[in-house]
Amino acid sequence: MSMTHASGAAWARIADVDPELWAAITAEVDRQRWSIELIASENFAFAPVLEAQGTALTNKYAEGLPGRRYYGGCEFVDIVERLAQERALALFPGAEHVNVQPHSGAQANLAAYFAVLDHGDRILGLSLAHGGHLTHGSPVNFSGKWFEVHAYGVEQGTERIDLDVFARTAAEVRPKLVIAGASAYPRIWDFERMAAIAHDVGALFLVDMAHIAGLVAAGVHPSPFPHADIVTSTTHKTLRGPRGGVVFCKADLAKAVDKAVFPGIQGGPLMHVIAAKAAAFGLALTDDFRADQRRTVENAAVLADAFTARGARLVSGGTDNHLMLVDVTPLGVTGREAETLLDAVGITVNKNAIPFDPLPPNTASGIRVGTPATTTRGFGPDEMREIARIVVDAIEHRDDPTAAAALRAETRAMCARFPLPGLP
Numbered sequence: 001m002s003m004t005h006a007s008g009a010a011w012a013r014i015a016d017v018d019p020e021l022w023a024a025i026t027a028e029v030d031r032q033r034w035s036i037e038l039i040a041s042e043n044f045a046f047a048p049v050l051e052a053q054g055t056a057l058t059n060k061y062a063e064g065l066p067g068r069r070y071y072g073g074c075e076f077v078d079i080v081e082r083l084a085q086e087r088a089l090a091l092f093p094g095a096e097h098v099n100v101q102p103h104s105g106a107q108a109n110l111a112a113y114f115a116v117l118d119h120g121d122r123i124l125g126l127s128l129a130h131g132g133h134l135t136h137g138s139p140v141n142f143s144g145k146w147f148e149v150h151a152y153g154v155e156q157g158t159e160r161i162d163l164d165v166f167a168r169t170a171a172e173v174r175p176k177l178v179i180a181g182a183s184a185y186p187r188i189w190d191f192e193r194m195a196a197i198a199h200d201v202g203a204l205f206l207v208d209m210a211h212i213a214g215l216v217a218a219g220v221h222p223s224p225f226p227h228a229d230i231v232t233s234t235t236h237k238t239l240r241g242p243r244g245g246v247v248f249c250k251a252d253l254a255k256a257v258d259k260a261v262f263p264g265i266q267g268g269p270l271m272h273v274i275a276a277k278a279a280a281f282g283l284a285l286t287d288d289f290r291a292d293q294r295r296t297v298e299n300a301a302v303l304a305d306a307f308t309a310r311g312a313r314l315v316s317g318g319t320d321n322h323l324m325l326v327d328v329t330p331l332g333v334t335g336r337e338a339e340t341l342l343d344a345v346g347i348t349v350n351k352n353a354i355p356f357d358p359l360p361p362n363t364a365s366g367i368r369v370g371t372p373a374t375t376t377r378g379f380g381p382d383e384m385r386e387i388a389r390i391v392v393d394a395i396e397h398r399d400d401p402t403a404a405a406a407l408r409a410e411t412r413a414m415c416a417r418f419p420l421p422g423l424p
């Protein structure tokens with residue numbers, strides 16, 4: 001690779017100084033432009049979010065909190081972080097305190113546990129096999145290695161969480177912390193009742209709203225506030241912010257949470273990312289964002305109906321939120337095979353275990369499908385019906401390369417109709 005250095009104040013453009021790197025970056029942008037993004041945890045960040053992350057705020061060390069830093073020269077990044085904090089609290093009425101510094105969703109959960117748990121404490125979270133997240137107690141994750149993990153799940157017939165069963169589990173386990181929230185659960189959470197159950201058994205109640213934060217902000221999913229003691233989230237999924245995390249908590253836990261983030265588990269905050277969080281929270285307060293979140297849920301309902309009409313089985317029979325789990329085995333393929341077939345026609349999904357899956361996780365019976373990214377891109381109900389048809393056709397005509405080529409042409413034509421959000 002040939003590299004030249006820019007001198008003086010002029011900034012070198014990556015394309016000029018590092019063509020090898022630039023080629024990979026532009027190839028990824030092209031991939032995003034010419035494929036239909038159905039990964040439920042992905043979205044297109046707002047343009048100001050991309051812009052903020054490319055600023056010189058990345059140069060600044062600012063350990064500590066606004067007004068109480070361990071470094072000089074923090075007067076402007078203090079303004080930035082305070083904006084992020086104020087907007088985050090405005091976005092989620094009932095939230096009492098926020099820390100906007102966690103580098104990711106996993107870091108937000110680590111900070112939350114570090115704030116209120118000791119090594120070996122008992123936690124109760126949704127099983128990974130039923131849609132929970134690795135950080136909610138998986139044996140390969142710090143949460144599973146450091147705590148005594150108990151799991152609740154969905155019921156075999158309904159594939160939904162039954163809160164009577166959950167209450168009995170909580171009473172038996174008597175955990176120190178109950179964790180609600182998921183990476184792959186398509187139904188509404190009753191946070192108010194779960195909080196009451198957790199508090200009744202003497203546990204603290206944490207909601208990881210990473211997937212549904214945008215829906216909560218827009219009022220299309222019930223809020224965990226003021227019921228939960230701690231609420232963690234990512235900022236890059238339905239919220240359309242930068243990749244990052246955030247922790248909210250009750251006022252009496254504020255000190256413990258702040259200390260857990262820094263110096264507990266992190267060093268210097270990423271001030272360019274915190275600026276991007278401020279931008280995203282500001283934009284999420286708008287009517288446009290609320291309308292987009294409503295459309296995200298409406299699109300998911302249309303897509304779910306269209307899949308069902310074509311013979312796919314949806315876990316729990318459908319969806320209330322932005323995602324669904326499609327059991328593709330009635331169509332004659334595994335989740336892994338479906339993921340590969342769909343990639344070939346320009347549709348990106350991830351294979352996903354379904355509850356009580358007889359197949360191993362790296363094969364899986366299902367795919368997880370979400371509507372945040374396509375809705376941000378401008379797709380509506382007509383496109384959702386087209387997508388369901390293309391998905392099922394791609395699976396049913398899997399041995400026919402001509403059919404796959406025709407379907408790829410269709411997805412390209414759809415992408416051409418909707419420019420990539422956030423980019424020129």
Ligand SMILES: Cc1ncc(COP(=O)(O)O)c(C=O)c1O
Nearest residue numbers: 104105106133182183208210234
């Ligand atoms: C519910 C939930 N919590 C936490 C995370 C972790 O977020 P990150 O990938 O930013 O560490 C995810 C990511 O998929 C998630 O779905």
